[in-house]
Amino acid sequence: MSFSESDFPGLISLIEGTLKKYKNSDFAVALVNEIIRVYNRVPLYPGIAGMCAGTMAQTVTPDKIKAGDEVLVELEGSPSQFGTVKEISSDEITVGNSKISISETVSILKLNKNTLEEIWPTLIFPEEV
């Protein structure tokens, strides 16, 4: 065995795993872009970017969703839908231009864009530069 001397191989594996795991390629690309965005905020800590990546796709119930969230909705017998939530009511959710009945959803994954703030708040710096 030899040691990997940085966390970059782990980050590459995570990106590879993300692209393989999600059949909806738009969602997979959005996740990868989010991993890259977090990494660019903490370029000294690829390991922390990797930790954040693990919590970027969160399974949520419809009551935890609000307009503006980016979600992947898995549907019974139909292709999944990824996009920004425009409206949500107790029985219907509008993702992009698609109206989806909540009763038809199998699961909803929310793209969490606050992972660094939640996991490592001391790495949030004033944007003075």
Place this chain on the structure above:
Amino acid sequence: MITQKINKSEIYLLSGPAEIKVNSGLVSVIGAEFNEGKRFNVPTGKRVPIEILLDGKLEINFGDTGRIEVLEKRTIPELWDELAEKIFKEKRRKILILGEVDTGKSFFTTYISNKLIKNKVTVGILDCDVGQSDVGPPGTLGLAICDKEFLFLSSQPADEIFFIGSLSPGLHLTSFITGIDKLTTYAVTKTDFLIIDTTGWVQGDGGRQVKQSKIDIIQPDLIILLQRNKELEHLVRTVHPDNIFRLPVSKKASNTSQGDRKALRELVSINYFKNSKSYSISLDKIKTERSYFKSGYELSLNNEKVEYAERLSAWEGILAFVTELLTPDELADLKKEHNVFNIRQFKTGTEKYLTVALLDKNRRALGLGNIEKFDFKDKAIILHSPISADNFKKVEIIQFGSNRTNFSGKEMGFISPGSL
């Protein structure tokens, strides 16, 4: 102010802030002894056990949260004293201390140092914890050479520092290991004993690699494991058993939160940079290390976004300082014109607050500075540093890192390693 009567063998726990004067008697605090007339301070957030060696009286001035309480028994194990004696008698000159975060390594280092200093020897303390420095500013390795007892490592001035430029050795491994080698080599010529206090990074690829390298480079005469269970054993499998000493972690060792760690680190940094002055250094005179900047040959690029450019070595191509990033077409034109495959772009302004080390002609670190700007029009680097004007005249080399710190010592993030 209170006067506290003290009796031999009593143990107290004193929480700062407090100023203490020994009116009579003799007390031991983290291995340092104070007799009649001696004074010491315990700052806010610090707690120290006081062991009474001779009857007498203490005069104590408490700050707002300061207090004193009686402890039923000694908190420092007898084993620590036996170990200090063993180190001295067997002349174990290089001592490496290993432990996870929050295992009391700095407290232990202080105690053992004081016990050794009592034998009228000089003790070097090499603080390798770049993220939680006690000796020297954050992002550096610090060496303190001590011949007098002390209470807190953080009160010891650094005799030498080695700049890492990051709060974690993670992406600065070569500088980190080089620094340990340089400071250890130096310290053994100046001290009777050297204690190496390490980071709590002991697991995973990086932690294992770094600790193994430390053992290889330092070749310690004794490795002290401060462990709760067996969490450090993987690091010493190939070390001769006579060179390992295992100690349980004190129950008094407290957990420090992420936020508290940052606050403590910034306190050290704010204190270090508090008297910074603005300096300008000519680009024509200064040399650089750990950067592409000023390592090539100045070059003129035909694009108004480019403020300054250098031709680097062979396939490294060109380093360009730009007011805004070049478009793919602009890059393609410049690559073709200058026959290179690679143009590195550095957006000017990004250098603001970048922390650098200022070295003399012998490559000794005189201190740190925080960059205000690269002034390509006047061919100068403007920076803020606490070093004296006389010392600044000796600066010949700037060593780059990745951390950003503002002029009053607050952390401001980083630049990507390799971008400059």
